[in-house]
Amino acid sequence: THPQYTSGVLYLQQAEVTRERVYAMHQSSIDGVEDMSTLAELHEAAIMHNLFQRYQKDSIYTNIGSILAAVNPYKQIPGMYDLDRVELYSRHHIGELPPHIFAVANECYRCIWKRHDSQCVLISGESGAGKTESTKLLLQFLSVMSQNSAGTPPSEKTTPVEQSIVQSSPIMEAFGNAKTVYNNNSSRFGKFIQLHFSQSGNIHGGCIVDCILLCPALSVPSPTPVVLSALCTQSTPVVLSALVPSPLQWFCPLSVPSPLQWFCPLSVPSPLQWFCPLSVPSPLQWFSTWSAGTPSHNTSYLFNMLTTP
Numbered sequence: 553t554h555p556q557y558t559s560g561v562l563y564l565q566q567a568e569v570t571r572e573r574v575y576a577m578h579q580s581s582i583d584g585v586e587d588m589s590t591l592a593e594l595h596e597a598a599i600m601h602n603l604f605q606r607y608q609k610d611s612i613y614t615n616i617g618s619i620l621a622a623v624n625p626y627k628q629i630p631g632m633y634d635l636d637r638v639e640l641y642s643r644h645h646i647g648e649l650p651p652h653i654f655a656v657a658n659e660c661y662r663c664i665w666k667r668h669d670s671q672c673v674l675i676s677g678e679s680g681a682g683k684t685e686s687t688k689l690l691l692q693f694l695s696v697m698s699q700n701s702a703g704t705p706p707s708e709k710t711t712p713v714e715q716s717i718v719q720s721s722p723i724m725e726a727f728g729n730a731k732t733v734y735n736n737n738s739s740r741f742g743k744f745i746q747l748h749f750s751q752s753g754n755i756h757g758g759c760i761v762d763c764i765l766l767c768p769a770l771s772v773p774s775p776t777p778v779v780l781s782a783l784c785t786q787s788t789p790v791v792l793s794a795l796v797p798s799p800l801q802w803f804c805p806l807s808v809p810s811p812l813q814w815f816c817p818l819s820v821p822s823p824l825q826w827f828c829p830l831s832v833p834s835p836l837q838w839f840s841t842w843s844a845g846t847p848s849h850n851t852s853y854l855f856n857m858l859t860t861p
């Protein structure tokens with residue numbers, strides 16, 4: 553007897569369907585549009601219906617003027633982010649191809665030269681919306697563009713700097729993420745990621761700053777077992793020093809003490825150093841590669857995030 557709201561569709565009893573309540577849908581809403589600013593009827597139902605239609609066809613990206621809306625597909629869409637797609641979007645201006653995160657990344661990259669100014673991408677959404685994945689895709693695109701930049705000498709192609717940017721994501725997630733009711737891999741800090749480009753268009757360095765504390769409904773304590781196993785087996789003193797003391801401890805919404813405290817008492821050298829001689833190869837060498845190859849430039853180090861309270 554009551555209207556039910558299921559999957560964005562409003563169901564009415566036949567008696568409730570009157571001329572005053574129900575209108576014929578405009579053709580643009582029936583066909584679906586790539587840019588929702590072109591919808592003839594612009595209201596919540598039309599927007600949701602358009603997104604839903606496109607989502608069903610695996611078209612998860614939709615423009616709203618200069619804004620890109622992304623619907624999390626919660627599955628891998630074949631070919632969506634492969635190298636061919638990167639190269640395709642790198643050769644076209646925004647609007648020439650279907651909406652895509654790579655179109656935004658490409659526009660940003662081009663605008664650095666077009667406007668001779670810094671560019672910024674703001675990624676926002678609720679927990680589990682796909683912000684972190686979108687960030688990684690942007691970095692992936694910019695990394696490829698950096699490697700392909702005309703001014704990059706062949707000897708400097710595929711420099712560890714670009715590799716570090718992409719490869720640093722898992723380890724940053726391991727330190728900063730936790731399982732929540734919305735997302736198994738939820739970020740606990742908003743991040744400001746800054747990349748520095750040379751005149752020739754390749755990435756010379758960057759930094760990641762954790763800037764906003766997010767307070768999702770945690771379901772397991774952090775840091776994750778991934779961090780602990782990495783610490784126990786392969787940590788370096790560089791990272792150990794970053795852990796003492798951790799600003800995370802001040803904000804940590806958990807009632808249990810952080811397991812890191814067991815390993816890293818504030819006043820004494822960490823016992824982890826006994827287990828972690830410098831010569832042991834570590835996945836954390838990704839951090840150190842940020843300075844490699846660019847000694848003459850003002851490169852910011854990725855582990856700023858870990859060392860700056």
Ligand SMILES: Nc1ncnc2c1ncn2[C@@H]1O[C@H](COP(=O)(O)OP(=O)(O)OP(=O)(O)O)[C@@H](O)[C@H]1O
Binds near residue numbers: 624678682768
């Ligand atoms: N474009 C995508 N394609 C495929 N899967 C995706 C995509 N975006 C997100 N996902 C899936 O959704 C999960 C959650 O995404 P993500 O961690 O990026 O969300 P988030 O917005 O950063 O969440 P939180 O704010 O909680 O950190 C990912 O682990 C991934 O499995």
